[in-house]
């Protein structure tokens with residue numbers, strides 16, 4: 001029960017009944033000490049007696065109790081008071097006593113009350129350091145004067161010394177000064193700071209060559225930086241004085257270094273190795289010195305100071321540029337001048353230059369009429385997306401299809417076979433027809449969508465080979481967004497169908513995705529049946545399970561078909577299996593089945609929408625070209641288009657449909673548009689091309705009807721629209737719907753369960769997305785597809 005509920009249910013009358021009046025209340029007070037106070041009194045009395053003993057004759061228990069009561073059981077104050085009362089002779093005792101009591105009070109923490117027996121920590125993991133890792137901590141090798149500097153070589157501020165030490169130091173300093181005056185410098189080590197500060201005060205600063213140049217101008221030279229000072233300091237070092245770098249190099253002068261052993265930490269880290277070296281009889285100091293990075297750094301630092309430092313160069317350049325009289329040119333050979341020139345050359349262009357608008361004649365074609373006329377002449381083009389669990393054999397199957405239908409020649413396949421054999425992947429030769437990138441071939445997985453086309457007597461097909469791996473689902477979504485129908489490839493070999501079909505497999509996820517993206521027709525290729533000796537039972541088992549699932553996923557039974565096949569052997573792909581191999585099957589081959597699959601009718605009269613799938617420069621006709629599939633509407637040469645998001649306009653200079661020049665194109669065509677009046681920088685994959693007079697208005701917030709694949713609450717999601725994706729948030733669960741009728745079953749549900757149809761509100765986190773009513777979207781979260789649907 002919440003606290004609010006407790007308060008709300010409290011009955012004031014009942015509470016007041018418990019209070020019988022003022023009198024009783026005070027009676028309670030007069031009853032004397034509470035049990036708690038009594039306990040405190042007993043404890044206080046004991047402690048005061050412990051401290052004062054019986055030395056104070058006049059001290060009775062009653063007095064002590066009175067005092068304790070007066071001081072609210074404060075033992076310390078009580079003792080002080082009692083001792084004061086007892087007279088000055090007791091004062092010494094008082095001090096001692098108070099101190100003792102105060103010590104008791106401050107150390108009576110639970111930890112200190114329980115004494116820790118020796119060896120208590122011995123069996124704890126961090127205490128049980130193996131004996132070979134135990135070592136003594138010795139100071140690291142450092143020049144004498146530097147030893148007191150900070151732990152990490154910091155400020156070097158000396159710690160406070162004792163008077164005796166200070167006296168000794170002063171004496172030795174005086175001695176050293178005397179010796180120096182006599183010209184007998186015998187120091188064995190000099191601190192870097194000492195030397196630098198000495199040079200600073202004693203000698204005029206020397207300027208690096210670059211900085212020197214600035215002195216020739218009318219402005220004063222830049223102040224010397226420490227690097228410059230150091231540069232000068234080095235040659236001035238007295239001959240017999242050991243330069244600091246030499247001191248730090250153990251190999252050259254090991255005797256000058258204080259001996260050091262590895263630290264406990266180093267021993268813990270390198271344990272056996274170092275102790276092993278010790279056992280080989282190598283001197284500890286040598287080992288340590290040979291690995292000490294600070295010493296290598298010191299040697300490197302020397303080289304670093306040989307030339308002008310970067311600071312020198314920059315400062316010199318600055319001072320020189322300041323000193324130049326207007327129109328005066330910097331010296332040709334100076335580094336500063338070179339840098340200045342370089343900086344001047346570093347100009348960042350604000351925005352790409354916009355090419356001048358080009359007027360391209362529009363032929364004013366009635367595209368819809370032309371399309372209807374051409375229908376009988378042209379072969380219908382259909383995009384098919386190949387989907388399925390990873391390694392189901394999608395690429396191999398499509399490679400086989402392209403090979404057997406004559407798109408890929410024998411020589412190419414032989415070449416792929418040899419190359420695949422070289423890296424031990426001979427079985428992937430056919431897959432390489434589609435998996436073209438080095439990474440895909442090396443990993444044996446498809447990453448991006450491969451686009452290939454083939455023709456039969458009856459139709460033209462564009463294959464979109466989608467990746468099966470779950471990491472590349474966004475690419476698969478992009479493929480599905482352009483597809484008319486899907487070929488779902490299933491590995492029929494033992495355990496593999498089950499692996500793809502379970503919750504973590506991609507068989508179900510892919511099928512659901514393509515259906516959500518509007519694909520209605522699906523052909524299930526039951527693949528790798530050669531491995532199953534063309535076992536009919538296995539085929540039937542897979543067919544039965546898949547039919548059930550696909551029907552629930554929203555595919556109509558008449559739009560689902562099953563083909564037994566082997567991509568590797570080519571049986572039942574383009575050609576029929578050899579006689580007697582599959583006696584129980586007399587149905588169509590995969591290609592025959594594809595030919596019967598008519599693509600759905602497209603809305604060619606609606607406003608133009610085409611998602612950019614590729615942008616490139618260097619086309620034959622025009623340098624700026626975009627490729628993609630027209631989703632809705634039509635287009636002709638001379639049309640003015642606009643690219644959304646943004647409002648950059650361009651003119652269609654030329655069109656290619658299926659790599660053939662054309663005057664117009666309609667929904668369903670895969671096109672290349674050669675543009676004029678726009679630069680590449682304004683065109684991005686995923687942007688939407690519209691006619692300038694019917695542009696799409698990007699949305700920041702929208703309502704969507706979705707099918708949930710996972711449990712949904714108001715949550716962060718990735719919104720995918722074809723190749724485009726952006727982050728957003730489900731802000732409101734509006735209602736759940738009945739799958740059959742689409743009527744509301746529940747308003748404002750708290751969550752949406754997997755498999756439910758629902759309406760939700762979504763807000764895009766960043767800039768508005770090119771979405772409109774009817775746009776198909778997929779929602780993903782934490783690497784999972786959580787829902788798919790359409791913008792309402």
Ligand SMILES: Nc1nc2c(ncn2[C@@H]2O[C@H](COP(=O)(O)OP(=O)(O)OP(=O)(O)O)[C@@H](O)[C@H]2O)c(=O)[nH]1
Pocket residue numbers: 388389390391392393394395396397427428431444445446466467468469527528529530531565566567568569
């Ligand atoms: N025996 C047999 N092996 C096949 C068949 N089809 C494909 N394979 C093998 O299965 C492995 C995977 O084939 P791919 O074509 O790369 O599979 P994929 O589905 O395209 O893989 P991803 O695109 O990475 O998901 C390769 O070793 C193929 O040789 C088949 O019909 N029979």
